[in-house]
Amino acid sequence: MHALDVAGESIELLAERALFISRFSTLVVADLHFGKSAAFRARGVPVPAGVTQSDLERLSAVLNATHAQQLVVIGDLIHARDGRSERTFREISEWRAANSSLHVSLVRGNHDTRAGDPPSDWNFECIDGPLLMGPFALQHHPGAHDTRYVIAGHLHPHITLRGAARQSLRLPCFVLGKRGAILPAFTTFTGGGAYARSDDDEIYVIADGEVLFAHPRK
């Protein structure tokens, strides 16, 4: 966990690939891509199941740890239309039943427009975004907002760190820029995205269950 002040608001970056805004008791996650394995299977690529279940367990753990009242998914909840498999949906329904008091919002992302909204019995509030919360605009695509600090996803940012003796590491990261932040993808079944760092960006990497500030090279 790493506490920070952003736009006058206290936030926490969590190693479970989530962001917590304490004043609103809100957990923000991006890019869950539920049903991605099922979508692969449906197109003849036998990816084993298990990703959804372990992602849900991690989500429950971080909700318990933060006592969050609200969950905001900033896009790409379901991966593809043919990822809406019975098995995946059953697992999510069971998770929802166990967390029924939680208020859940989905700010739709590019995958959601194709894959469709979650079933109504999950009781997710779905909007096209941005969702405004205090000084923040929660949305799927990174970009500037006239009056708010943007918290977005979509890019699945990773960064390469370098050290002496030609050591290098590529890790998922949070990006905190001047006008907006980008969250790492919540699901682990995804590769690095197209994020290119600009000099102003502060980077927090996730390693061994910790969130660490990545020092820029002097």
Add this chain to the structure above:
Amino acid sequence: MTATVHSIVFDNANAIDDAESKPAIRASTFDRRLLRWFATRKWKPFGFQQEVWDAYARGESGLIHAATGTGKTYAAWLGPVLEALDETPRIARVRKSDKSTVAEAKKPSRVTGKLRAKSEPLRVLWITPLRALAGDTEQALHAPIEALELNWTIESRTGDTSASLRRKQSERLPTALITTPESLSLLLCRKDHEQIFANLRCVIVDEWHELMSTKRGVQIELGLARLRRICPALRTWGLSATLGNLQQAASTLLGMNDSGQPNAARLVQGFVPKSVEVEALVPETMEHFPWAGHLNTKLLPQVMARLRQAESAIVFTNTRSQCEIWFQSIIAADPTWFEFTAIHHGSLDRKQRQDVEDGLKTGRYRVVVATSSLDLGVDFAPVDLVMQIGSPKGVARLLQRAGRSGHSPGRTSRIVCVPTHAFELVEVAAARDAIAAGNIESRDPVDRPLDLLAQHLVTLAVGGGFTRDGVLSELRSTRAFFELTDVELDWVLDFITRGGNALKAYPEYAKVVSVDGVYHVANALTARRHVMNIGTIVSDASISVRYLRGGRIGSVEESFIARLRPGDKFIFSGTPLEFVRVRDLVAYVRRAKSVQGAIPRWAGARMPLSTELSLAVRDRLERARLGDFEGADMQAVKPVLELQANRSAIPKFDELLIERNETRDGHRLWIYPFEGRLVHEGLSALFAYRMAQIAPISFSFSCNDYGFELLSPDAAPLEEAIENGLFSSTHLLADILQSLNAAELARRQFREIARVAGLVFAGYPGQSKSVKQVQASSGLLYDVFVRYDPDNLLIQQANREVLERQLEASRLGRVLQRLRESAVRIVHVDRPTPLAFPLLVDSTRAKVSTEKLVDRVRRMTVHAERASRPGAATVFRPTE
């Protein structure tokens, strides 16, 4: 053109007389008409050709090995032709009166429906590794058919075949079909494949030495097993260059009989060069001659001097980048040479390659700078001078290239090697020794690739279906799957029907379904996707390069283009170009005025020095240590070896040299087992892993054919590790597996497996978004499998392939044994030695670490994104 070239070969053969022709001509297998055709061309059959024809007539199969362009093609091809003449002496030939039809038959691929319908059904299948060779082969095969007026059609079917011809072929195939391993698999996907192959007499596999140790070779083995089921009397003939294990090559091609014995194979030797001279160009002084790298052109003046004396020359290079650089350098040295100098490599457009090949034959081009793209070919142009830029890498390879000079059976071939760094001089001397000793490389066949089996079984399921027992005996008739276990087959069957994890049911997954014991593909979309992704070749996404005004130049890797900005200059196809834009997988360019620009790099496995050559190098170094510098090349490299001896040592034959060095950049160990790159890859991971067990430490390492470098931020506990059994064979397998995982070698190997087994789609231009949604990198899939389905046999295959093929596991054990018995000599050096330098500058690195991630992160920094320079590649400057 074909005729000209072959007549040179055959005329020369006549000159050396009939001593070679052994068996008497048998009237039954030797047709007067054929003899007449030979006579009109002033040719005479060779003894080895007749031997093949006779064997073919007796129903035998086998392997023909000879140098390129010495009549192998007709040795194989005329067997089936003679058979046809024998069977139907008069009737089946096209009647002379039907002149129009004959005229049309002269043009390959332009067969009218009328002739197609009347021609003989498919009798001969000719498999070639390169679709670029199909056109040449078609011409060569066509010549005798036309002259003998046989009622045959000959066509190619490859990725290059036009849609209209494909359509005609799906109605009726030609009498002889030239195709690639992939296109053969595609034919097996047809539900009527049993009918279309019903009259097949013979399969000829060209360049079998190139194919046999690859998964494409296994693809052919599987295809042949299927064809032999359909036509039990099928004859198979392979064409091969010289190999160390020809008998094994033959039995791999011919497979096993019902009692589990290899099918009888006749080995026929054609012409091989009587002797080969290998000469090295030597630098005047070693003072400024580099110790590493392969892209320098220091010896350009000497190369130019040699080229000036030659009527025609091929300059062989080891990589496409090297090829571009040398072409550009030659032109820059003398711009008037542009008229008669050409470039030839695999990324250039087919039309241009064809033009260069033709130009070499007609004399329009005197100098061709080429890669291995010019190693293969039926239509063969001998030249005065063959040069080899950079390391020869292997004995067989050098022999094959040398064989293109002063070419005539039985005469001396010569090749001039041009070293690009000091140790290549030793390699040239070593290659000469290996040739003199007759130590030619073997190629090992591939054992049980389950990824390919998965692909093949889906192919059979699409092509009409199969039963478990039927397919098992068919598979066990191949060498590759001879030892396939029931467990393995059942796992693969489960993999294609239920996703490979029998404990879980995935209703959404149903690639192959089993109905009453017959496995087949019911879903048309599944079938179509499978057909589109058949094959075993893994290549990086490539982008087509075109002029704005039209005209395709070739293709480069997407990653190279991605680094370019509009206006950046680069050199490709020997032409300075300016990058304009990318649209729809096409990079548009215009000609640039300046000659300076980046040279594209193409990723691709670096070719290791062969075992035979590595051994010969060790031998040469041992002689040098004892003061024997025999040969101009060894004389030239003497100062460098002396420097090595002074700064450190030249290791004795029974000694392991380890050099240590400490700089601001970190601690380095240079370790020299001289066992070749593949073994060093495994050994470096193993050593790094074992040392890292003593204390948490992070290594990055690089390997070459002589040794490897282990680089760490802190000093490695070397002495302690040696005492604790660094070379021990205890827990060897477990330690190797652990180190493979730590170094992510198996994860890398999974790339090919994922592609072949259909986990990763090759993709195609213009693909829809919905296809992109099921694309994941093989590395990501590997991670998911390891975590959620660790028993998946494809993961185990990745481990096995790295162990057996990349690391040559059994050899690794022997190497450790040798190292245990060796004296270890540790030398502290304050500057890199000539042996260390190439390892120091090598930027291709693997990593092993036992430190906690958080500890590593704390010592690292995020670097500013580098301004993207053109390709971050070699930049060619004419003044250099």
